Amino acid sequence: MSTVTPTSSAVSIAPLFEPINLGAISLPNRMIMAPLTRARSGESRIPNDLMLEHYVQRASAGLIITEATQISEQGAGWAQTPGIHTPEQVEGWKKITEAVHQKGGKMVLQLWHTGRASHPDFQPSGALPVSASAIAAQGEIHTPEGKKQRVAPRALRLDEIPGVVEQYAIATRNAKAAGFDGVEIHAANGYLIDQFLRDGSNQRTDAYGGSIENRARFLLEVTAAVVTEWSRDHVGVRLSPYNPFNDMRDSDPIVTFTYVAKALNPFDLAYLHIVEALPGHFLALEGVEPATPHIRREFKNPIILNGGYDAQTGAAAIRGNEADAIAYGIPFIANPDLVKRYWQGAALNAADPTTFYTHDAKGYVDYPALAA
Numbered sequence: 232m233s234t235v236t237p238t239s240s241a242v243s244i245a246p247l248f249e250p251i252n253l254g255a256i257s258l259p260n261r262m263i264m265a266p267l268t269r270a271r272s273g274e275s276r277i278p279n280d281l282m283l284e285h286y287v288q289r290a291s292a293g294l295i296i297t298e299a300t301q302i303s304e305q306g307a308g309w310a311q312t313p314g315i316h317t318p319e320q321v322e323g324w325k326k327i328t329e330a331v332h333q334k335g336g337k338m339v340l341q342l343w344h345t346g347r348a349s350h351p352d353f354q355p356s357g358a359l360p361v362s363a364s365a366i367a368a369q370g371e372i373h374t375p376e377g378k379k380q381r382v383a384p385r386a387l388r389l390d391e392i393p394g395v396v397e398q399y400a401i402a403t404r405n406a407k408a409a410g411f412d413g414v415e416i417h418a419a420n421g422y423l424i425d426q427f428l429r430d431g432s433n434q435r436t437d438a439y440g441g442s443i444e445n446r447a448r449f450l451l452e453v454t455a456a457v458v459t460e461w462s463r464d465h466v467g468v469r470l471s472p473y474n475p476f477n478d479m480r481d482s483d484p485i486v487t488f489t490y491v492a493k494a495l496n497p498f499d500l501a502y503l504h505i506v507e508a509l510p511g512h513f514l515a516l517e518g519v520e521p522a523t524p525h526i527r528r529e530f531k532n533p534i535i536l537n538g539g540y541d542a543q544t545g546a547a548a549i550r551g552n553e554a555d556a557i558a559y560g561i562p563f564i565a566n567p568d569l570v571k572r573y574w575q576g577a578a579l580n581a582a583d584p585t586t587f588y589t590h591d592a593k594g595y596v597d598y599p600a601l602a603a
């Protein structure tokens with residue numbers, strides 16, 4: 232960005248443009264593209280040229296975190312989302328990572344198992360989805376046949392858990408083969424790992440339920456398996472202490488997630504990514520004490536913060552040492568050149584929510600960039 236003179240507003244947002252190392256991954260700036268499911272992979276779930284174009288357009292982000300990517304057939308829970316469990320999917324991603332790297336970008340893959348947020352319509356042989364406990368999330372789910380009521384999942388048996396942990400390990404090996412710079416373990420937003428972490432969805436009475444030590448066990452086992460496949464400085468974890476999405480709740484989020492952050496310290500990870508939305512945001516739980524300051528005090532490595540940030544609030548969070556980097560979701564959907572726009576203090580394109588999860592180019596690769 233050095234050839235452009237920053238505007239006066241860009242000077243106040245200077246912290247966003249400082250380079251940073253997240254473990255082994257060197258970022259030229261601290262504006263990270265948040266993971267964004269966009270359902271453009273087609274029924275095959277193989278990453279394609281349209282997705283390549285979308286990610287290449289956004290390669291100036293300090294780091295791209297891919298959309299949630301299922302680690303197995305069992306992990307799938309949305310229509311037309313990509314996977315990382317077949318050779319064809321690895322090849323598809325490889326083209327994307329190569330193209331993003333050619334543009335100077337960096338990219339990690341978000342490892343996703345949806346657990347109870349899935350539906351028999353997405354499962355092999357129409358099986359029940361699996362979770363920590365047989366507790367249904369309330370509400371409806373979009374299936375290829377339209378909206379349906381969510382179902383109660385099947386609680387994973389103790390003897391099945393190592394096999395699910397292994398799914399994360401294999402997917403990590405595949406992500407490495409696909410040329411990514413690392414992986415992010417999706418432990419947020421009400422998907423499988425989060426279903427173990429929070430007591431609203433975990434009522435197990437064995438070694439994986441009850442105390443927070445037990446509820447964190449699955450995440451810690453997954454993390455141990457992932458860092459065995461790829462060194463710890465290529466691995467991040469995403470958490471969302473309060474996010475109610477997918478009908479999630481915990482009786483004491485600050486205690487739960489501060490414990491989790493502390494328990495992750497021995498892994499010496501590249502980063503911890505926290506979804507904790509600012510007040511008024513669609514993911515915010517209002518009137519609660521933020522968990523991030525507690526997590527920040529305990530967690531030793533870099534923290535990425537996300538949820539409703541703009542240039543000013545993001546820069547202020549870095550300057551105030553609340554976070555080391557900021558992830559932007561919707562701003563990156565609508566502004567492929569968000570980094571340049573913030574740098575120049577330029578106006579932003581508005582996002583069109585009606586095309587967030589549609590399946591074609593509209594609203595995906597046609598948001599304009601500033602003139603060169």
Ligand SMILES: Cc1cc2nc3c(=O)[nH]c(=O)nc-3n(C[C@H](O)[C@H](O)[C@H](O)COP(=O)(O)O)c2cc1C
Pocket residue numbers: 265266267268269297298299341417419420469506512514537538539540558559560561562587588
């Ligand atoms: C269309 C859309 C898709 C999303 N997909 C994912 C996803 O795949 N994985 C994930 O962890 N979060 C996902 N999120 C949450 C975003 O990563 C982010 O937490 C949220 O948009 C708040 O950040 P923002 O205010 O900067 O947009 C999604 C959000 C949106 C709007």
